[in-house]
Amino acid sequence: MTVSLPQPRQLPKIDPVTAQVVAGALNGIALEMGHKLARMSYSSIIRESEDFGAAILDADCQQLAECAYSTPLQLGPIPGYMRGVLKAMAEEGEEFYPGDVILHNHPYYGASHGPDIGIGIPIFKDEELIGYSFTTAHHLDIGSSSPGSCGIVDAVDAFAEGLQFKAVKLYEKGVQNRQVWRILRQNIRSANVVVGDIEAQVAACRVGEQRFLELVEQYGLDTVLAASGELMAYSERMMRQAIERLPDGEYYAEGFIDGFLDDPDPGKKDLKIAVTVTIDGSDMTIDLTGTAPQVDDRPINMPFVGTVDIAIFVTLRSVLLDTALMEYVPQNSGLTRPVHIVAPKGCLANPIYPAPVIARCCPGNIVADTLMKALAQVAPRNVSGGIGNIKVTSYSGALDEDYWVYMDITEGSYGGRYGKDGMDGVDTLYANTRNNPIEDIEAHLPLRVTRYELIEDASGAGKYRGGLGSIRDIQFLAPGQMSLEGEGNKYAPWGIFEGKDGTPGAVQVFNPHEETMEDLPSKFPCRKTKLGDTLRTVSPCGGGYGNPLERDPALVLEDVLDEFVSIESAKRDYGVVIDPVSLKIDALATADLRQTMAG
Incomplete structure (x- = not known):
């Protein structure tokens, strides 16, 4: 036929x-x-x-x-x-x-x-x-x-x-x-x-x-x-109009991914992501020249089509066509027409086959995050501070002859943005998956979630504070194995416009029947586990936006009452003095302290 x-x-x-x-x-x-x-x-x-x-x-x-x-x-x-x-x-x-x-x-x-x-x-x-x-x-x-x-x-x-x-x-x-x-x-x-x-x-x-x-x-x-x-x-017309409102020119930013922090090879860790945004009328070019070379034998390379381009397109849509500020623009192929992406062959963002790419998610988030940092120079009210990256764990094992596999995400956080604090405990940027209910995990798998909560007193201080990351403990109820991919254990989410950096993440493994706790890097290959072994994943907390001394003291007090921020941090980072007994703001002491801190 x-x-x-x-x-x-x-x-x-x-x-x-x-x-x-x-x-x-x-x-x-x-x-x-x-x-x-x-x-x-x-x-x-x-x-x-x-x-x-x-x-x-x-x-x-x-x-x-x-x-x-x-x-x-x-x-x-x-x-x-x-x-x-x-x-x-x-x-x-x-x-x-x-x-x-x-x-x-x-x-x-x-x-x-x-x-x-x-x-x-x-x-x-x-x-x-x-x-x-x-x-x-x-x-x-x-x-x-x-x-x-x-x-x-x-x-x-x-x-x-x-x-x-x-x-x-x-x-x-x-x-x-x-x-x-x-x-x-x-x-x-x-x-x-x-x-x-x-x-x-x-x-x-x-x-x-x-x-x-x-x-x-x-x-x-x-x-x-x-x-x-x-x-x-x-959709193309709306994207072009949004680009045209930005001043022509070149705008550069760089970010870093952990890579393999426990590897002696310097070519596998502390890897740079470079982004240059060129605006010319209604056209925009995103150039990733300067990004670190691909890692030939580790899967943190990112497919140019399917990962890198999507990280860029999603970020541009979010920043330039924010539905909180303007009418909804239909999502279709017209949105991508004004945008041109360049990445040298053989870099992390455009690897050469058969370089492995399966763990591309978290590095791709850094591409998006770095692009947002570059756009902060031309769209300061449309971006957030640095994001707290996610961690993705594979849990698996055998029950009789039944092989079970489970994939779990430790949610991250967003940085503060103009007029809003960063979002707490969410999947970030282009991934944006929903949280899997604990009840579903425990009903179907030999796993128990023993801790799941927001991280207190660790977000980046700012006029609009960074979001709180999450901490999650998952315990094996039977022998099995686990592996992990993540980012952000070394490089904290960046603060912006005088906002403070957030805090890095962490990974630990322990057993409640033993007294040892082992620190692990942000990614590790498959390792065997025994009954009671527990993996703790801690996501980074988002960067702050704006001068912390300009934050409304009432909002600082609210964060203290919600246990998001400690009384000590309220004083040290925000210049807000709170009485530990009455839990009320000392207005005079706050004014004096802020004046002193402002110099």
Whole structure:
């Protein structure tokens, strides 16, 4: 069968009302896909934390709509996934047919990293390819050298990170490729859960395919594409207007990632992220020249397409099109048109295959964080102080013959921003997953959460204080193993505009039946555990925004009463004197102290 490829078409002029009606229908399709995926999934990382993406693309891989409930790091890369699929298929002389379902997770062909599996369905109408229904999701295991899909920080190359699927068909012309499903079941730990999640992705894609065809049947393909084109043009126009409001010029910032602090090789730690923002009218270039070279045998490199570009796009949207300050701008491919990204081949932000990349999440957060620092020079009221990065742990073990795997996130924090304190205990920047309830963990796994709370008296002081990170203790109720990836144990989140730096994070392991406590770095490979072993993960606390002496004393008192800030810190950092008995502000003493501290 010969499939007609998408051809340039003359689209009708669309009125604003019809465009908005079609946009609402497209968003409804993406939301239904997301709900279907979340409700059918087996694993908590998809079901509870919503670490998935769902979107509808046109035949040119432009994103028409996305599920707003899912995380940016899953949604944003979807056009790149699909372009990578088409590139891989072209290399092999493959083509799409009605009834095909594609499996794809290759991080050098658009995927964010191996565990984020993409499932796509080409949408045909009368043998014409008109679009794609696509989902992504983070899976608990992908057959890597050690259990789980995070903390694989000793992977020496991309092959050690797990199974690689480069545009492999799960179904071809509607017929299930049974051998691929057998490979999945035979090579993945906790296979029932992972394969069940993949089946949920397929089901969600089928919903998207069906609903998109119904929409095309109702309005006609030309009308749907014309409405989508109008919305993409609108999003592009709004982004260009936001860029034009900034002064032309070059703006530079740099940040650092821990890397492997316990490694004697200086090329594997204290690694620089360099960002130069160039504004020229309504165009913006983000240049990462000066970023540290890739680490050939450790997986903290970041795919240029799928991680680095998404960190940049999400940050720019958040800073320049803040929905708290302006009307909502539709999320689609039009937003990325004014932005150009440059990263030298062979650096951390544009590695050369087969450099490993599976632990790219936390370094990518530093790319976003450093970009925000550069933008502070031109958009000071739209940025926050430095963010407190997350930590991601893989817990696993065997109960009888059942292999269990669990992925847990210790939430981080945001820095203070103009008019607001930093957010406490949240996933940050482009990851943005939800917290997994303790009840869900303890009901399904041989783990017990013995401590989970905000960190007191550690946020960066400022007119608007930094957010509080979180501390989490998880204890093994049976022997198992664990591994960890994270950042921020050495480099504290930065303060801004006279705000103070936040505090770094920490990792410790101990057993309540013993008297020892071991300090660990921000990332460690798989290590065995015994009954009672407990991992404590401490996230960094966000940087402050503005001079702490300008903070309203009443807000400082409120923080003291909430036990966010101690009486001693209130006096030392904010110049606010609080009586320890009455817990009231001594106004005269505060005024005198602030005058003295101000010099």
